[in-house]
Amino acid sequence: MSQQCGNSRIAGCSFSVHPMTDQFVEYIKGSLKETDTSNVWMDTDEVTTTVRGEIEHVFDVTRAVFLRIAKTGVHTAFNATYSIGCPGDSAGDQYTGDIGEPANGLHEVKQHTSAKFSLYPMGGGDYMEVIYREIDRMKEKGIDVSAVHYATKLSGDVNDTFHGLEDVFRETERSGSSHTVMTVTMSANSPSQKEEQS
Numbered sequence: 641m642s643q644q645c646g647n648s649r650i651a652g653c654s655f656s657v658h659p660m661t662d663q664f665v666e667y668i669k670g671s672l673k674e675t676d677t678s679n680v681w682m683d684t685d686e687v688t689t690t691v692r693g694e695i696e697h698v699f700d701v702t703r704a705v706f707l708r709i710a711k712t713g714v715h716t717a718f719n720a721t722y723s724i725g726c727p728g729d730s731a732g733d734q735y736t737g738d739i740g741e742p743a744n745g746l747h748e749v750k751q752h753t754s755a756k757f758s759l760y761p762m763g764g765g766d767y768m769e770v771i772y773r774e775i776d777r778m779k780e781k782g783i784d785v786s787a788v789h790y791a792t793k794l795s796g797d798v799n800d801t802f803h804g805l806e807d808v809f810r811e812t813e814r815s816g817s818s819h820t821v822m823t824v825t826m827s828a829n830s831p832s833q834k835e836e837q838s
C-alpha cells in the first residue's frame with residue numbers, strides 16, 4: 641500500500657460475497673471478472689475485495705458483483721464496509737485515469753434482498769439526527785425498513801437498496817460528517833426468506 645499521507649476524500653469499500661454453492665470459486669471469480677472495474681482501484685485477496693474511487697463507481701462495482709451472482713438464483717451473502725474521509729487514509733491506491741460513467745448496467749434485473757445496514761457519521765455533530773434522517777431516506781426509496789439491534793433492517797429490490805444506500809452515504813458526507821463509515825450485510829435467495837417478501 642502506498643504511504644502518501646493526506647485527508648483524502650476518496651471513497652472505498654472492502655467487501656465479500658459468499659455464494660452458497662460448491663462452485664463458489666467460479667461464481668466469485670467470474671463475477672469479479674465480468675464486472676467493469678475500469679473506474680476504480682481494486683485488489684482481491686482471500687478475505688475481501690477492496691475498491692477505491694468516486695462514490696458512484698464504488699457503489700456501481702459492489703452492486704454489480706453481488707447482483708451478478710444473486711440473479712442466478714443461488715443463495716448469496718454479501719458483506720461490505722464503505723468509508724470516506726478517514727483521517728488515517730492515504731491518497732494512494734486510487735484510480736488516476738479517465739473516469740467514465742458507471743458502466744455495469746443490470747438496472748433492469750429484479751432481485752429481492754433482505755439486508756441490514758449501520759451508519760457511523762463521525763466528526764459532524766449530532767450523529768443520531770443524521771442516522772434517523774438517513775433511515776427515513778431509505779423509506780422514501782420504497783424500501784421496507786424496520787428497527788433491529790445495532791442496525792436497520794431493509795427489505796426490497798437489490799437495485800433500489802443499493803441506490804438508496806449510495807444516497808445515504810453521499811448525503812451523510814455532504815451534510816458535514818468528516819468521516820463516514822457504513823456497514824452493509826445482504827442476503828438474496830435465502831431459503832429462510834419469508835414468503836411475503838419475495
Ligand SMILES: Cc1ncc(C[n+]2csc(CCO)c2C)c(N)n1
Binds near residue numbers: 655658668669684689
Ligand atoms: C468479493 C470477494 N472478494 C474476495 C473474496 C475472498 N474469496 C473467497 S473464495 C475466493 C475465490 C478463490 O480464491 C475469494 C477471492 C470473496 N469471498 N468475495
